[in-house]
Amino acid sequence: METPVQKKPKLLGETLLQARLISQAQLNLALREQKRLGVHLGEALSILGFVSQAALASVLAEFTSTESVDVLHAVIDPEVLKTVPYDLAKRLHLVPLSRDGQTLTIAMADTFNVVAVDTLEQATGLSVEIVAAPLPDILEVLEREYSQGATIDETIDQCIKQGIVGRGDEAGGEGPMIRLVDQIIALAVRNRATDIHVESEEKFMRVRMRVDGILRQEVLMPKPLQSAMLARLKIMGNLNVTEKRAPQDGRISFLFGRRPIDLRISTLPTAHGENIVLRVLDKSAVVLELGALGFSAQDRTALESVLDRPNGLILVTGPTGSGKTTTLYTALGQINALEKGVFTLEDPIEYRLPLISQTQIADEVGLTFAAGLRALLRQDPDVVLVGEIRDIETAELATRAALTGHLVLTTLHTNDAAGAIPRLIDMGVNSYLLSYILIAIVGQRLVRRICKECKEPVEQPEQVLEKLGIQWGGDGPVKLWRGIGCRACSGTGYRGRLGLYEVMILDKRLQGAIVHGSDVAEILQMAKQQGMRFMHEDGIDKAMRGDTTIEEVLRVAP
Numbered sequence: 031m032e033t034p035v036q037k038k039p040k041l042l043g044e045t046l047l048q049a050r051l052i053s054q055a056q057l058n059l060a061l062r063e064q065k066r067l068g069v070h071l072g073e074a075l076s077i078l079g080f081v082s083q084a085a086l087a088s089v090l091a092e093f094t095s096t097e098s099v100d101v102l103h104a105v106i107d108p109e110v111l112k113t114v115p116y117d118l119a120k121r122l123h124l125v126p127l128s129r130d131g132q133t134l135t136i137a138m139a140d141t142f143n144v145v146a147v148d149t150l151e152q153a154t155g156l157s158v159e160i161v162a163a164p165l166p167d168i169l170e171v172l173e174r175e176y177s178q179g180a181t182i183d184e185t186i187d188q189c190i191k192q193g194i195v196g197r198g199d200e201a202g203g204e205g206p207m208i209r210l211v212d213q214i215i216a217l218a219v220r221n222r223a224t225d226i227h228v229e230s231e232e233k234f235m236r237v238r239m240r241v242d243g244i245l246r247q248e249v250l251m252p253k254p255l256q257s258a259m260l261a262r263l264k265i266m267g268n269l270n271v272t273e274k275r276a277p278q279d280g281r282i283s284f285l286f287g288r289r290p291i292d293l294r295i296s297t298l299p300t301a302h303g304e305n306i307v308l309r310v311l312d313k314s315a316v317v318l319e320l321g322a323l324g325f326s327a328q329d330r331t332a333l334e335s336v337l338d339r340p341n342g343l344i345l346v347t348g349p350t351g352s353g354k355t356t357t358l359y360t361a362l363g364q365i366n367a368l369e370k371g372v373f374t375l376e377d378p379i380e381y382r383l384p385l386i387s388q389t390q391i392a393d394e395v396g397l398t399f400a401a402g403l404r405a406l407l408r409q410d411p412d413v414v415l416v417g418e419i420r421d422i423e424t425a426e427l428a429t430r431a432a433l434t435g436h437l438v439l440t441t442l443h444t445n446d447a448a449g450a451i452p453r454l455i456d457m458g459v460n461s462y463l464l465s466y467i468l469i470a471i472v473g474q475r476l477v478r479r480i481c482k483e484c485k486e487p488v489e490q491p492e493q494v495l496e497k498l499g500i501q502w503g504g505d506g507p508v509k510l511w512r513g514i515g516c517r518a519c520s521g522t523g524y525r526g527r528l529g530l531y532e533v534m535i536l537d538k539r540l541q542g543a544i545v546h547g548s549d550v551a552e553i554l555q556m557a558k559q560q561g562m563r564f565m566h567e568d569g570i571d572k573a574m575r576g577d578t579t580i581e582e583v584l585r586v587a588p
Contacts, residue, residue, distance in 0.1 A: 139165035230303030267295035324528035342469035370412035447473035465544035478524035484516035
């Protein structure tokens with residue numbers, strides 16, 4: 031039997047020749063310089079100026095089947111930087127980006143440099159995964175990330191020492207201020223914050239972060255740093271740095287390690303200067319699955335049944351920040367977008383979804399929800415998601431779309447599911463048409479989860495329920511839980527959030543009640559008779575199960 035001939039691996043020089051990035055003469059010279067200088071071929075080509083670092087990094091990434099990243103806009107966790115000493119990173123021309131267990135992801139220009147990888151694995155005791163980046167970018171990030179000021183307080187001191195207290199449009203580009211802003215954003219991502227509030231006070235600046243729905247103060251800064259801090263954030267969001275009297279909105283995209291993070295930035299003039307709020311959109315932290323959101327088996331089954339219908343109107347209700355958009359995205363994920371045309375109108379587009387056409391509302395050019403929906407209906411859609419019903423025109427167009435064979439999903443600001451019915455009628459939607467096309471309403475709130483690290487049972491839970499005026503009619507003994515506070519949850523006893531839901535499916539009885547003008551109390555009584563569980567009941571069940579505390583349930587769903 032003949033031994034199969036092994037295919038000789040292609041060399042870097044051959045790859046560059048085939049890509050026509052260099053000539054044979056240039057390759058020959060680079061090989062001589064490689065031997066003379068004792069460097070790798072890629073570095074020799076760069077020194078001679080035959081190939082740009084960006085082009086070389088791209089070819090090397092493709093040649094070695096590695097991912098290419100933009101390290102200049104990567105926000106790196108300081109704890110990851112500590113795994114590789116600065117001198118070693120500088121000598122090997124690499125930057126550590128992220129760590130996942132025993133795997134360290136690094137960015138290198140020369141992805142062929144197996145000696146550097148072996149050296150790093152021996153020094154850190156970790157396995158190394160490589161991504162590619164241009165050498166100048168790596169060197170710039172090395173100096174920026176390993177500069178003095180390992181903590182936020184130390185970076186603030188460095189900003190003051192270097193005199194970054196002048197005009198914001200000039201000072202915003204200084205190194206320490208760039209690092210300070212990056213550190214604040216990185217802290218927010220590590221803490222799972224959904225919003226960063228940069229607030230101008232009379233004597234100082236304050237940074238607060240909303241974690242699990244509650245604002246926490248994180249950083250206090252001297253007033254002289256205000257102009258530079260605000261300018262840096264505006265530059266990142268492509269806003270007008272000199273405009274301080276009018277609100278502005280923008281968007282920032284960057285990498286936290288290898289995780290893509292989006293920030294929605296909003297400015298607002300106040301008596302003591304501008305306030306800036308950053309909405310943190312961490313796509314990797316969102317699990318678009320109904321069970322993961324906290325839907326019970328009963329509510330999940332009910333919602334999935336209406337998502338299979340070819341037409342109708344599905345409403346998700348709740349106050350701002352209650353997770354309505356995430357529920358809509360998750361509902362879209364249950365629909366087969368390969369066989370159906372799925373379109374969305376959003377303001378803003380928070381998460382990019384595959385196989386779905388998403389449109390950003392732009393009021394400044396006349397692309398409102400109503401105008402967008404009117405145009406979208408000419409695109410042959412099967413399923414339409416409208417981010418929010420804000421006016422009668424949008425409401426009428428949504429109901430008309432549901433009436434003409436489309437499945438329409440949208441949100442409405444009401445206190446509970448049943449409250450959506452009189453709200454739409456008050457807006458001017460005909461009650462007969464509403465009863466015909468409305469097929470489901472989801473009401474929801476978000477509560478904090480008990481921290482798993484410090485979770486413990488509550489003593490005498492029956493007395494707790496009696497004190498709170500709650501009657502428990504479930505089976506088995508009463509059990510309640512709480513978090514006593516630990517390092518993992520920053521002493522709060524809570525870590526993460528889950529939803530409380532009520533799902534109202536509109537049957538013929540409820541549709542008839544809408545036509546006859548029944549009030550909310552009558553509609554709720556009918557829904558209860560058909561098996562609907564109210565939001566506070568869902569919350570009590572989750573408190574008994576140990577997912578949250580009874581105090582959290584009463585806070586959002588009394």
